[in-house]
Amino acid sequence: NAGVTQTPKFRVLKTGQSMTLLCAQDMNHEYMYWYRQDPGMGLRLIHYSVGEGTTAKGEVPDGYNVSRLKKQNFLLGLESAAPSQTSVYFCASSSPGRGDGELFFGEGSRLTVL
């Protein structure tokens, strides 16, 4: 059971480089979310999507872009990475019509920007 898979798990970037984090889910969930986790800050919502082709801003969207071209995939892009984007990134998916609509999380991706 794959669930939610994030790629890559670890990445080191230099300031100004770009990269894309991929989130894939095999549960046919409508909703997908990207969070970042920093010490003492909890999880902060970056962007989310309530369906294929739709995205919305979360609490800390600046410096990130997202795309949801396919229902099962949600991409998070950093166009010009900054040291402030060093964090652990979590992707999650849910389907409010099933169960409690809880979030199912990936294992996280640790990004370091030098």
Place this chain on the structure above:
Amino acid sequence: AQKITQTQPGMFVQEKEAVTLDCTYDTSDPSYGLFWYKQPSSGEMIFLIYQGSYDQQNATEGRYSLNFQKARKSANLVISASQLGDSAMYFCAMRGGWDKIIFGKGTRLHILP
């Protein structure tokens, strides 16, 4: 705007005692949901319990219960008979309008033998 507040950065509790982790929220949405998640030191996020805003009874799942006081806008997690394996970070979260789900800053729980 939605807001989740967890006022206890850390707690130390003796094994087998009950624990209450505080969570208050703010939203103008009439319909919302509240979640609790556990994050052990290994880093994965584990769903514990859910309470809908229209649910008449407090949610329970095994040793976990959610003390939902709608008028006070609080959704405290109660863990009965704590165990060493309960040592972890605990997050309160809320689903509000437009299905945005936000989290609090978390409470780090330490269970002492």
